[in-house]
Amino acid sequence: MRSLVFAQPLRQPLSVLYPPSSAYSLYQHDVFSFMSNPASLAFTRKFSAGVYGERRFLLAELGVCHMAAAMPIGSGAMGTHVRYAGFSGYQETSLGIAYSRRLGEKAAVGLQFNHVNFRVPGLVRDAAVFAELGALLRVAPKLIIGLHVQNPAGGLFAKTEARLPSTFKLGMGFDASEKFHINAELLKESDLPVALLAAFQYQFHQRFFIRAGINTAVGSGFAGFGLAWSGLRVDVTGSLHPQLGFTPGLMLVSFPGNKSAVTPKVVQP
Amino acid sequence: MLRLIFFRWACWLLLVVIGSSTYRLKAQNPAQPADPLYATQLEQITESLGDVQPEDDHNAQSLDHYLRTPLNLNAADEAALSEFFFLSPLQIRQLLDYRSLLGELLSIYELQAVPGWDPAIIGKIRPYVVVQQTAGMLEQFRTRLKGGTHQLLARVSQALQPSEGFRADPLTGEPAYKGSPQRLFLRYGYQYKHLLQYGFAAEKDAGEELFRGSQRKGFDFYTAHLFIRDLGFVHTLALGDFTVNMGQGLMHWQGLAFRKSAEITAVKRQGLLLRPYRSAGEFNFHRGVGIRLGRQRTSITAFASLRHLDANRESDTLLETERFWVTSFQQSGLHRTPSELADKGVQRQWTFGGNLSRSFRQGHVGLNAVRYVFGTPVQSNPAPYNRYAFSGKDWSNYSFDFSYTRRNVHVFGELAADAGFHAAGIAGCVLSVDAAADLCFLYRNIAPQYRALYANAFTENSSRSNERGIYSGVSIRPASGWRIDAYVDLYRFPWLRYQASAPSSGVDYLAQMTYRPDKKLELVLRYRTETKQENRPEFYVDGSTAPGPVTRQGLRWHMQYRLSASLTLRQRLELVWFNRRGLNPQDGFLSFMDFIYKPMQLPISGNIRLQYFESDGYDSRIYAYENDVLFNYSIPVYYNKGYRFYLNVNGDLSRKMSFWLRVATTRNTGNQGSGARLNDPDGSWKSDLSFQVRYLF
Numbered sequence: 001m002r003s004l005v006f007a008q009p010l011r012q013p014l015s016v017l018y019p020p021s022s023a024y025s026l027y028q029h030d031v032f033s034f035m036s037n038p039a040s041l042a043f044t045r046k047f048s049a050g051v052y053g054e055r056r057f058l059l060a061e062l063g064v065c066h067m068a069a070a071m072p073i074g075s076g077a078m079g080t081h082v083r084y085a086g087f088s089g090y091q092e093t094s095l096g097i098a099y100s101r102r103l104g105e106k107a108a109v110g111l112q113f114n115h116v117n118f119r120v121p122g123l124v125r126d127a128a129v130f131a132e133l134g135a136l137l138r139v140a141p142k143l144i145i146g147l148h149v150q151n152p153a154g155g156l157f158a159k160t161e162a163r164l165p166s167t168f169k170l171g172m173g174f175d176a177s178e179k180f181h182i183n184a185e186l187l188k189e190s191d192l193p194v195a196l197l198a199a200f201q202y203q204f205h206q207r208f209f210i211r212a213g214i215n216t217a218v219g220s221g222f223a224g225f226g227l228a229w230s231g232l233r234v235d236v237t238g239s240l241h242p243q244l245g246f247t248p249g250l251m252l253v254s255f256p257g258n259k260s261a262v263t264p265k266v267v268q269p
Numbered sequence: 270m271l272r273l274i275f276f277r278w279a280c281w282l283l284l285v286v287i288g289s290s291t292y293r294l295k296a297q298n299p300a301q302p303a304d305p306l307y308a309t310q311l312e313q314i315t316e317s318l319g320d321v322q323p324e325d326d327h328n329a330q331s332l333d334h335y336l337r338t339p340l341n342l343n344a345a346d347e348a349a350l351s352e353f354f355f356l357s358p359l360q361i362r363q364l365l366d367y368r369s370l371l372g373e374l375l376s377i378y379e380l381q382a383v384p385g386w387d388p389a390i391i392g393k394i395r396p397y398v399v400v401q402q403t404a405g406m407l408e409q410f411r412t413r414l415k416g417g418t419h420q421l422l423a424r425v426s427q428a429l430q431p432s433e434g435f436r437a438d439p440l441t442g443e444p445a446y447k448g449s450p451q452r453l454f455l456r457y458g459y460q461y462k463h464l465l466q467y468g469f470a471a472e473k474d475a476g477e478e479l480f481r482g483s484q485r486k487g488f489d490f491y492t493a494h495l496f497i498r499d500l501g502f503v504h505t506l507a508l509g510d511f512t513v514n515m516g517q518g519l520m521h522w523q524g525l526a527f528r529k530s531a532e533i534t535a536v537k538r539q540g541l542l543l544r545p546y547r548s549a550g551e552f553n554f555h556r557g558v559g560i561r562l563g564r565q566r567t568s569i570t571a572f573a574s575l576r577h578l579d580a581n582r583e584s585d586t587l588l589e590t591e592r593f594w595v596t597s598f599q600q601s602g603l604h605r606t607p608s609e610l611a612d613k614g615v616q617r618q619w620t621f622g623g624n625l626s627r628s629f630r631q632g633h634v635g636l637n638a639v640r641y642v643f644g645t646p647v648q649s650n651p652a653p654y655n656r657y658a659f660s661g662k663d664w665s666n667y668s669f670d671f672s673y674t675r676r677n678v679h680v681f682g683e684l685a686a687d688a689g690f691h692a693a694g695i696a697g698c699v700l701s702v703d704a705a706a707d708l709c710f711l712y713r714n715i716a717p718q719y720r721a722l723y724a725n726a727f728t729e730n731s732s733r734s735n736e737r738g739i740y741s742g743v744s745i746r747p748a749s750g751w752r753i754d755a756y757v758d759l760y761r762f763p764w765l766r767y768q769a770s771a772p773s774s775g776v777d778y779l780a781q782m783t784y785r786p787d788k789k790l791e792l793v794l795r796y797r798t799e800t801k802q803e804n805r806p807e808f809y810v811d812g813s814t815a816p817g818p819v820t821r822q823g824l825r826w827h828m829q830y831r832l833s834a835s836l837t838l839r840q841r842l843e844l845v846w847f848n849r850r851g852l853n854p855q856d857g858f859l860s861f862m863d864f865i866y867k868p869m870q871l872p873i874s875g876n877i878r879l880q881y882f883e884s885d886g887y888d889s890r891i892y893a894y895e896n897d898v899l900f901n902y903s904i905p906v907y908y909n910k911g912y913r914f915y916l917n918v919n920g921d922l923s924r925k926m927s928f929w930l931r932v933a934t935t936r937n938t939g940n941q942g943s944g945a946r947l948n949d950p951d952g953s954w955k956s957d958l959s960f961q962v963r964y965l966f
Contacts, residue, residue, distance in 0.1 A: 143747060174747050176703040182743060184755075196778070198755070200743060202702050212741070214757050219776040219800075221739075221759060242759065242774060 018222050018237040018249060019052045019066060021199035021213050024136070024144045024173020025181040028201045028209075030233075030253050031070045034079050034098055036185070037148045037171070038110030039134035041100030044070045044077035046255060054249030057241065061087035076101035092118040098132075106138040116164070130155040130164055146171045146185075154190075165190045171197075179203045192217070211235075218242070224249070231256045307354065308894035310535075313528045315904040316892055324550035325525045326900045327512075328354060333899065335397035337418065337965075338462055342380075342398050343373040347628075349463055351539035354527065355393050357707075358537050358681065359699050360385050362631075362674040369630070374400045385701055389785075417461030419966045420468075424454040424898060426931075426959035427475065434476055434605065446476030446605040447483065454549055455488075469493035472549045476605030483610050490602060492554075496545035504568055505561040510546035512554050513572055513723075514538070515624060515637040516670030517683040519693050519715070519733070522725035523553045529727075531754040531781040531795065533742030534699050536711045536727050537672075537681050542570055542624060551602030552578065553723070555620055570624040577614035579604075582645060594648040617644030632673035640665040641722055654765040657718045657734070664688055666721045677701040683726075691718040693734070695726055709742040709756075717764035729775065729801075735764045750786040755779060768804050769816040775801035793827040807852040821888075822846045839863035847889045857884030859891040859907055872921035880913035883939070898929035898961040910939030911953075925966055931959040 020036035022028040031048040033040040049069040056062035063085065070079035076099060083094040093116070100110035110133070117127035130151040138144050148169040155164045171185035182200040189195075199213025199222075212223035224237030235251035307328070314323050331352050340349060342364070350361045363385040368374065377400045380391050427450050434446040452475045458468030471488035478484040494509040512523035518538045527535050543561055546554040559572030579599035585592045595616050604610050622639035642663045649658035668685035682696030697711035713728060717735040724733035727740070738760030745753050761774040781795040800820045808817035826842045845857035861880035868874065876896050884890060890908040896917050897903040907913070915933035922928060934956035 140748065174745060176706040176745060176747075180702040180706050182706065182745060198757075200708070202700075202708070204702075214741075216757075216776075216778060219759060221741075221757070242761075242776075 018211065018213075018224050018235070018239065019050075019251060021183070021197075021211060021222075022181065022201055024146055024171055024183040025175055025201070026144070027175055027178045028181045028203070031068045031079070031255075032066070032251075032253075034070065034100065034110065034112070034134075035066070035068065035081065037134040037136060037146050037169070038079075038098040038112040038132055039100050039108045039136040039146065039148075041070055041077040041079045041098055041110055042102045042108035042136070044072050044079070044100075047071040048253065048255040050251060050253035052249065052251040054237070054239075054247050056247045057244045058246060058248070061089070063087070073099075086118075088121070090118070090120055092116070100134075108136045110134040124160060126157040126159045126162075128155045128157045128164055142175045144173045144175075146173070148185075165192075187217070211237075224251075226251075310527045310530055310532075311902055311904050312892040312894050313530065314525070315906070322902050322904050323525060324902070325548050325553065326902070327544060327546075327548065328352075328525060329900050330547060332397060334460055338460070339397055339399035340463065341401045342377075343368070343400060343402065345398075348541045352463075352541065353394060353397065354535065355390070355532070357534040357679075357699060358539060358672065359534070359674065359677070359679045359701055359707075360390060361539075362679060366630075366674075373402070376400055387704075413461045413465040417459050417465060420456070420458045420460070421964045421966075422454075422456045422900070422961065423963075424452075424901065424959065424961040426452045426957060429934075429956040429958060430954055448473070448476050448478035448605060450475050453479070453488070456547065458547060464498050466496040466545050466547075467494060468547060470547060470549065472551075474603055474605065476603070483604065489604050490549070490551050492546060492548075494545040494547060496543075502562055502564060503560065504563040505541075505543045505559070505570075507543045507545060507559040507572070510554050510556050511559050511572075512544045512546050513559065513622065513639075514540050514542055514544065515622075515639070516635065516668050516685070517681065517695050518726035519683045519685040519695055519724055520637055520666040520668040520721050521622065521639050521723045523555075523723055524725075526725040526727075529740070529756060529758060529777060529779070531756075531779060531783075533709050533744050533754050533756050534707055536697055536709055536740065536742070537679075537699070538725075538727070542626075543572070549602075552598070552600040557620075561624075566628040568624075568626050568628075570626070572620075572622055574618075574620040576618045576620070578616040578618055579609075579612045579614060580616035580645070581612055582615045583648075594646045595643070596648060596650060615645065616647075618642070631675060632671065634671045635669070637668045637670065638665070639723075653770070654767050657720065657764065659720045659722065664720065664722060685719070685721065687718075687720050689718060689720075691716045691720070693719045693721075693726075697727075697740075705746040707744045709740075709744075711740040713738055713740075717762075729758065729760045729777070730762060730766065732766070735762050735766060737761045737763065750784055752783040752785070754781045754783070769802060770804055770814050771802075771816055773802035773816045775799065789831040791827075791829040793825070795825040795827070796823070797825075798822040805848075805851070817851075819848050819851065820846075822849070823891075835866060835868040837863075837865040837867070839865065841893070843891055843893075845884065845889045845891055847885075853888075855885035855889035857889030857891050857908070858882065859884075859893060861893065861913070863896075865896075873918065874920075875916065875918040877916045878914065881911075882907040882913065883910045884908045895933075898931050898959050899963070901959070901961075903933075905935075909937055911935055911937040926962065926964050928963075929959070929961040931957075933957050 019032035022030060023033040023036035023040040026043060029040055029043045031050040032052065052066040054064050056064060065084045066081065068079065068081040070077055079098045081096045085092045094114055096112055096114040098110060098112035100108055102108045112132040113129065115127065115129050119125045132150045134146065134148045136144055136146040150167040151164050152166055154166055167187060167189045169185050169187045171183060173181060173183035175181050180202050184196060184198040187195045187197055195215060195217035197215050199211060201209055201211040203209035207228045210225045214221045218241060220239055220241045222237065222239035224235050226233055226235040231254060233253040237249035237251060239247045311323065347361055347365060350356055364383050367383045380386050431450060435444050435450055437444050453473045456468065456470040460466045470492045472490045473479050473488045477489045480487050492510045494511060497506040513521055514524045515521045518526055522538055524540050524544060526538060543559045555572065555574035556576050557574035561568055561570040580595040581597045581599060582593055582595050599612050604613050619642040620639065624635055624637045626633055626635035646662045648660050649655045665688045666685060668683050670683040672681040678698060678700050680698040685693045693715040695713040700708040702708055711727060714737045715734050719734045721733060726733050728736050729738060730736045738758060740756060740758040742756035756779050758777040763772050765771065777799045779797040781793060784792040798820060800818050802816035803819045804814045804816050805819060808815055824844045828840045829837065831837045840862045841860065843859045847855040859882040861878050863876055863878045865876040866874055878895065882891060887908050890906050892904055892906050895903040895915060913935045915931065918930045920928055934954060937953045
């Protein structure tokens with residue numbers, strides 16, 4: 001089953017570009033980072049939760065909403081997310097739970113299970129379960145590489161027997177400093193050409209930052225800026241599809257205990 | 270203040286101790302002026318000009334001059350520093366801010382204390398600059414006339430296999446080209462730093478006559494210039510031939526302008542507003558007078574020019590009075606055949622223009638205007654994509670440009686309008702977000718109806734109009750010796766253009782990784798892809814053509830390794846894939862190896878290249894910059910299949926006289942050209958020989 005309007009696959013981070021684009025950073029990651037690679041949950045030091053919503057191409061029928069929460073557990077962390085997209089004629093939801101664990105000072109692995117279901121009222125309703133595996137390796141003080149495999153077994157929907165695509169990602173992130181991060185991922189989805197996802201984030205003030213990037217699969221770019229105060233961060237985002245147009249978005253992230261910083265201060269391993 | 274001075278002296282002493290060992294070594298091995306990114310830029314400019322090699326050698330001449338007469342960093346202003354194409358606008362501003370805050374530099378070693386100036390950029394500029402006390406204007410005037418260098422240069426080159434144009438036509442018994450097959454270039458010039466320049470040049474292309482026939486005055490092309498700078502209230506005076514470069518090139522920019530490249534911060538047009546013209550190109554310059562007056566931070570510039578341009582002129586004799594009009598301008602400067610000679614100088618062009626500029630510590634603002642008046646009306650080819658092409662006897666453009674620097678951010682831009690009040694705008698910024706990372710953004714929005722006759726802005730479209738796009742670039746230095754550069758450019762053409770019969774769009778990506786662990790080794794890996802909508806047969810729908818996406822990808826591997834103090838090895842491998850998923854895909858391959866020999870103790874040096882190329886056709890062509898005689902560019906385009914070899918030898922006959930000799934040959938082993946075009950040699954071999962001598966006194 002191909003993704004709805006291609007530019008909006010709920011089960012992959014292809015379309016929802018902004019939230020998970022900081023997975024490879026020690027300093028800039030947030031509660032949504034594990035949507036790109038479950039191993040990045042290991043960077044979580046304090047409880048955090050967030051919600052993200054966008055109206056794809058300014059169409060009410062293509063609204064998307066993501067909610068996520070993460071908390072540290074022992075030498076790892078646990079996270080959960082709920083994703084919803086659709087309208088009265090079609091709905092798609094995803095529920096996931098993830099666990100990540102640090103392996104020493106320089107590596108982390110993560111595992112995530114997702115339950116996806118879609119519904120066309122009066123016609124069909126189906127569901128599937130698939131798994132994701134992720135790993136991050138800190139090869140240099142400022143450089144992290146990562147591997148992410150989604151649905152390696154090629155899960156099937158039970159009733160319609162449609163096969164969920166498998167995706168493989170290889171990524172790299174560079175923290176030039178606590179203020180500037182850049183990353184790039186090569187993404188291969190089954191039956192589609194290789195795509196590049198690249199993004200940077202620049203925190204030019206303790207309370208403000210900008211983030212921007214691109215997805216070469218559809219030549220779509222995204223950008224946003226964030227404002228933080230009293231343990232709450234608000235991001236205003238937008239992405240532009242070359243043919244289908246503009247998509248606005250809004251993200252709220254809560255990290256109690258942090259007064260002003262954009263992201264919680266990371267205690268170096 | 271005292272503490273600041275003490276701190277500065279302490280830093281300077283520390284830098285001397287740390288830096289002197291490095292620079293002592295550099296003094297023993299004078300740095301080489303060659304820049305691989307400049308070579309890449311020339312390749313892309315050649316591709317954008319439709320395989321016509323640029324003839325503007327101003328940058329090369331400037332670097333050569335500064336190599337012999339280094340620029341005093343304590344006297345250099347923003348315009349003088351912008352002549353070094355490898356300096357970003359932020360780096361220039363940082364040096365000027367440092368100097369204004371702390372006074373004149375005490376030593377070249379102090380460059381290491383300037384924010385944003387890392388060892389890599391200091392190493393690049395080191396051969397061209399010096400730190401000296403600034404001299405007064407009166408002392409400068411006396412030494413200007415006598416303290417400079419005279420240069421006399423002569424070059425002759427010839428293709429050894431005569432092309433079709435030199436052979437006798439079977440019908441007429443006469444060759445199409447009336448002149449000899451040699452290309453001659455003579456140049457005399459005097460230059461004292463950047464303050465006084467004068468000289469002249471003469472050029473004859475292969476096939477043009479010399480002192481006979483259509484060229485009774487001798488050479489086909491002459492140019493002369495007198496250029497004075499910094500004479501009190503007169504900032505610049507240009508008499509003769511000169512170029513004008515305004516704003517960000519939306520309106521008027523005649524100098525060589527860089528396109529997208531791995532040097533991601535080189536998106537801003539920067540350079541002298543008035544420049545002397547000393548090149549062999551016969552089209553892109555003005556002839557007349559230009560003057561820039563300035564006091565403190567305000568300057569005003571005015572120029573006037575009269576040219577007789579080559580143009581294709583049509584006539585209509587049906588009316589009682591014969592009516593002429595010009596359909597296109599000829600920029601090649603070739604006058605070999607009767608038809609080319611008939612186009613010579615037929616279009617008279619008056620140009621008037623000016624600039625009012627106000628500088629302040631962190632930037633500037635400027636107003637620009639230019640007006641053209643033609644002797645013969647211009648009427649373009651009435652094709653749909655030419656709907657908004659310039660027509661008429663006169664035209665004008667106006668613009669406002671600005672730049673501003675604050676801390677680590679430099680913004681710049683230009684807003685322009687033409688005589689029909691059609692608008693164009695370009696705005697960009699360069700951010701130094703970290704010592705190891707730079708970002709660059711540029712947005713342009715140029716209406717399809719906008720026209721400027723000498724525009725040269727940072728655009729995808731060669732016409733510099735009908736474009737909206739956003740360019741983003743990043744350069745990071747993740748570890749010592751490593752550098753990663755990348756850009757993405759998304760653009761759209763709202764109206765038709767040549768070979769696109771509908772509004773179209775495109776996207777370009779580039780990623781380049783460079784590893785330079787020391788002065789001996791440099792490794793470069795570059796991937797570039799361009800997807801643009803064009804008319805192609807596979808996109809025909811029901812007999813009509815709609816442009817579809819066509820992708821061109823390239824992968825380049827480049828290595829340079831200094832085997833010893835006198836021997837350097839350079840190797841490149843390049844792959845090109847054209848339209849892999851479409852009809853008629855093409856692949857291209859090119860590989861070469863250079864040996865560069867420059868012994869320190871001998872007055873002779875040379876380099877040799879061995880190259881193989883293979884491609885399925887013109888669409889998978891590959892450009893490769895080649896070493897040539899001084900001030901001459903060689904950027905051939907390679908397609909089909911064959912081998913290439915060249916040898917350059919350069920020697921100093923004395924302290925004042927040098928020579929250059931070049932032998933190059935290409936053997937095509939694939940499908941041969943028919944030789945039907947006059948410039949094509951018949952047969953599989955194509956060789957050329959060049960000899961140049963220069964005398965300095």
